[in-house]
Amino acid sequence: MSASKKIKLEEKTSVCGFIQHVSPIKTSRTNNKYFNATVQVQRDTFKKVACFDVMKHSTLVEASQARTPLKLTDVQIVPSRLDSAKTEVLVNYKSRVEVSRQLSFSYQKSTEDDHDSAGEKFKTLKEVQNTPEFNKVAVEVKILSAKEVSVQIVRELPIQKQEVIVGDSTATMKLTLWDEMVTKLEIGKSYRLNQLSTRLFQNVKTITATKATSIESIDDLVNCLQAPEDNDVIEKEGKITQVGLVMHFSCEMCKGKVALPDDDSKFIRCPSCKMKMAKETLQKSMNGTLCFSYGYQKVKLSIFSSTLFTMCIANHLSVDNAENIEDFLLSNSFRVAYSNETKNVQNIVHLTNVAGVNQ
Template identity: 35%
Template sequence: MATKRKYNDEDGQNSCTGYIHDVSPIKRSKANNPYFEGTIQTADRQYQRLVCFDTNKHGTLQAAATSKTPLKLSSIKQSPSRADSTKSDVVINQSSTLELKVRKLDFDHYAMKKQTGTTPTPIKTIVEQIPEYNKVTIAGKVASIGEPIKQEVRGLNMTKQDVIIADQTDFINLTVWNNMVDSLLHNHHYILTNLTTRNFNNTKTLTTTVSTTVQELEEVPTDLKNVVNVDMDLAPVSQKIVGEISQVMIAQSKICNACKKKVGDQMCNEHSTFFRCCFCNMKQKSSSLKTSMSGTLNITTAEPDGKSTKVAIFHNVLMEFLKELNKTDLLNNANLLEEYLLELESVSITYGKDNVVQKMRT
């Protein structure tokens, strides 16, 4: 049986050294577990988000941030970032160790620029200078706006909309979530506060937060009357592809009704009357768990070169697709669903800049 590889410090996988920034207060997760966040600067103006699940380390990390003293973090985990799929988060737990580094590092402590006020920041400045996970305010014109789409995020059904905002300096992609959807109109000018910076495929983007506010500008300032031209080929809101599903992988999961997290089918004994979630420790009836399907599709076009595009697809899109074909019974069997999709002659897929399917039709 294959075993997981154990990394040592020489691998550079379970330790890192740097300056600590912006340690948050202790919070509670949706599963009621205590944790806190921060940032570690690992090179000149290069940062990683850190998440710590050992609250006994809160004081040490806070003191290191205040004194600008470098720390070596050992026995950590590098977890794929939920905010940027191209990066990873540093995860600290009870087995992790913190070691004071007296020697000077080969880079200087550099505090990240924080943009939390209501004065708009030029979009070009955000794109070139503001690190991710920072709150910013922008003023600009809606250059493009996509259709609202439903997307499953960590077991929750969310609605999002992709928008392009431009000012006199540059343009940027903005993802609008839930109650903010349809609050912006094409070619109208707005001030938006408390947006958060993100990186996707090494491209700076913005996303709304629960504290985001939107104010339409009744009188447009002179400098916003002449915004930059947006090259839609460089900043597409969505793309469409028609072809055959050449390869497919569908994973079936159960959703805990308490914490809304996915639990693998192998963790749910269908012969048991009750089930205890391994994340939130809440017991519930096994029959109450909802089924979720998600996976990956490779779409090959009919052109001679047979271009292949890899996309992710989530439960809500699969459900809408199968409803139209009266095939919702396939949502209970991942294997039969995969075979059905492979037998389709052709599908039309609309997907966003994150390669997530928004709509699928035959």
């Protein structure tokens, strides 16, 4: 591509048309928030859109649903990241979005990206592992193993959570299920799971169910990889001698961390996406470090929200007060299961009326 051609591609311009197939907000490999869409620019012509201003997401979603024609001003026409032979519309925070008053063509539904934008495009687990987080995917997998149901607090309410290991012929992955989907999948059976979302935790790619996730039973998958052996889990009874817990709050839209103000205001603005919201809509999490002693052994462990909140619910503790939870942990004996490799607590059970617990 010549220099003059490249400059021309990157000039600011305006695009008018109907917005379609607006994706959920995603996170790029460079940790930037963005979303994709398609814009109909002529009767039978469609262009990809990449928007790096998440504040425009709701506007484009509403325009797509209402079939309202839009004018996108101060955008760039750049080479497509998926196909360098094509171009796409690049929208950023300097771009303006307004209703287009006149178009020479009527709305025509694009079918090119229906499955891809809705998360219906089938992927192998190996392909999912190479997919950026917060992308929608569909998979066909066998359920290899499942952990016990735990509890997590979302919007001040406890919801059920279950982690299962799924596999196909290319890889195995952890899948997180929520509320009504918990216990719906049976070990040893195969399913097609639509509208899952990718996540990245401790540098490990996982998938999670969403409100739109659907489950379809399919014929048994053969040649599936086996679930990795969980033979590094240590379970002991003992005392917690030191503990430090920290409560975190995050924005439901962009997942960015939000610091609660000291005043009694009802609303708060996310410093990442700049959206204002009621305090009770913030997502709550808690993690920390503890020193666990059993026999003559002492080990430093990390503990995270799902494990802590499950313990709190089981023992009728409020999840809003880290100090009280710390006091409870220091004042009682526990059976603790943790990974010998990562030193993460996987389960913690309060021991009542248990004799002979090592101090």
